[in-house]
Amino acid sequence: MLDNNFWKKYFQVYDVLNIVIPYQELLDAIIKEAEIKDGDVILDAGCGTGNFELRLKKDKPELKIKVIGLENCVDGLEIYKKKIKGANVRLADLTEKLPFENNYFDKIISNNVLFTIAHEKRLDILEEFHRVLKPGGKIIISNVICGFSAFKVFVDMIKKEIDKFGYLQFFSLFFKMFVPVMKIFYYSSLIKKECDFGDFRFMDEGEQARKLEKAGFKNISEDKIVYVGQAILNIAEK
Numbered sequence: 417m418l419d420n421n422f423w424k425k426y427f428q429v430y431d432v433l434n435i436v437i438p439y440q441e442l443l444d445a446i447i448k449e450a451e452i453k454d455g456d457v458i459l460d461a462g463c464g465t466g467n468f469e470l471r472l473k474k475d476k477p478e479l480k481i482k483v484i485g486l487e488n489c490v491d492g493l494e495i496y497k498k499k500i501k502g503a504n505v506r507l508a509d510l511t512e513k514l515p516f517e518n519n520y521f522d523k524i525i526s527n528n529v530l531f532t533i534a535h536e537k538r539l540d541i542l543e544e545f546h547r548v549l550k551p552g553g554k555i556i557i558s559n560v561i562c563g564f565s566a567f568k569v570f571v572d573m574i575k576k577e578i579d580k581f582g583y584l585q586f587f588s589l590f591f592k593m594f595v596p597v598m599k600i601f602y603y604s605s606l607i608k609k610e611c612d613f614g615d616f617r618f619m620d621e622g623e624q625a626r627k628l629e630k631a632g633f634k635n636i637s638e639d640k641i642v643y644v645g646q647a648i649l650n651i652a653e654k
């Protein structure tokens with residue numbers, strides 16, 4: 417069910433996440449851990465509509481870097497190209513050999529992608545990430561875990577938006593965004609249903625770190641709990 421058609425529909429409202437504070441904090445955590453510097457070539461694997469690059473450009477406009485967004489849903493990439501002038505995107509499938517030479521990237525980031533892909537394919541994907549990463553390069557990977565609750569993210573979002581904007585501004589923003597926000601949480605519930613009862617599985621605790629090690633990565637960090645306790649982030653090196 418988490419096929420291109422699903423993502424196509426989801427992408428029609430996906431970018432409302434850019435005002436969802438917990439999601440923005442998650443992107444900030446990835447950017448911080450990536451320690452990005454001038455000249456870095458970065459792969460955003462499963463880039464969706466390009467929110468990582470959008471946030472990075474906003475946070476660090478001074479950096480001269482090259483981000484390549486890879487995604488197998490053309491609709492996501494179309495939105496990406498509209499949002500980011502001169503975007504460098506590739507339509508490709510992560511479950512196949514990646515269209516890059518060995519040791520090409522300084523950094524690889526992948527946010528909430530692997531959990532949407534069947535368990536048995538995840539290690540092969542990490543091995544491909546290892547192949548295309550430069551020696552000494554870094555991977556930052558985050559995925560939602562078993563027991564994921566979109567509701568917890570929703571409640572945290574409301575608390576933080578009120579703190580940031582005050583009640584009045586929050587309510588006017590919330591009413592404007594009500595329908596897309598509700599759709600986001602509806603699609604999240606479909607993902608959860610698919611992960612609980614369908615062919616897909618959220619990341620098990622420790623799975624990410626174990627698979628990174630098996631794929632050949634070293635200096636693998638402890639599991640870092642992010643996204644209101646709903647996701648695990650690991651950092652590792654080649």
Ligand SMILES: C[S@@+](CC[C@H](N)C(=O)[O-])C[C@H]1O[C@@H](n2cnc3c(N)ncnc32)[C@H](O)[C@@H]1O
Nearest residue numbers: 423462463464487488489509510511527528529
């Ligand atoms: C939950 S979205 C996350 C998007 C983005 N990384 C973000 O942080 O907003 C999962 C993304 O993984 C992509 N994806 C899933 N399976 C894929 C595959 N086999 N190859 C490439 N992209 C894939 C989906 O199309 C979707 O854009």
